[in-house]
């Protein structure tokens with residue numbers, strides 16, 4: 001596909017997923033409605049278009065993108081309410097819920113919003129100038145390759161994790177039963193997710209791209225942020241969250257740990 005074909009395919013995808021114009025139901029971030037009685041709900045439907053979210057590449061890791069302003073505070077609130085209404089975490093001993101196949105409506109709305117943010121979001125200023133070469137073949141869709149962005153459904157597996165202060169997740173690469181292209185939305189507490197290369201990229205050896213492997217790459221996940229992992233980021237880097245004292249340090253400050261909820265969306269691999 002050349003760039004024009006890609007652009008046409010993207011336009012078709014936007015129309016299919018979100019309707020002809022952004023005023024229609026299901027338009028930009030339309031899958032997430034404001035809570036009843038909120039200021040936004042009283043406004044005429046979508047009278048003020050929401051600004052585009054901004055995407056920043058994590059420069060050390062190919063295929064890792066962060067959208068720090070994916071969800072507004074209102075949208076975070078309504079997403080959290082939708083999760084809480086599922087009743088998964090009423091018992092203190094329950095801290096994880098999984099769904100396969102058909103997802104709750106709010107998760108399908110979230111999935112649509114992710115696709116829309118990838119298609120319509122802005123790249124952080126300066127990105128195109130400094131990184132144009134590395135992304136030559138995917139300049140239209142640097143955040144998620146078009147074959148992943150255009151698949152239907154985009155995601156068919158949901159996992160919601162609830163972490164109390166001090167709790168996290170050990171370094172891992174997600175199971176191979178899940179395909180490429182993984183999205184993680186963070187709610188409530190900010191946290192630092194650390195990425196480390198898998199063993200075949202040992203310290204001291206040079207990776208395929210000629211770069212020296214990095215020891216550990218910290219990524220700050222604000223509430224309402226969205227992370228997308230594909231390619232190397234998904235297969236060649238482990239991710240972990242260590243919320244023990246001393247590990248959640250950002251710009252010299254230890255983060256204040258509260259409860260954190262994360263929503264991970266993935267697509268099951270097609271069975272061979």
Ligand SMILES: O=C(O)CCC(=O)C(=O)O
Nearest residue numbers: 159161169174184262264
């Ligand atoms: O909670 C998170 O942000 C990450 C969750 C995760 O990596 C997973 O469920 O595989």
Ligand SMILES: [Fe+2]
Nearest residue numbers: 172173174239
């Ligand atoms: Fe994971």
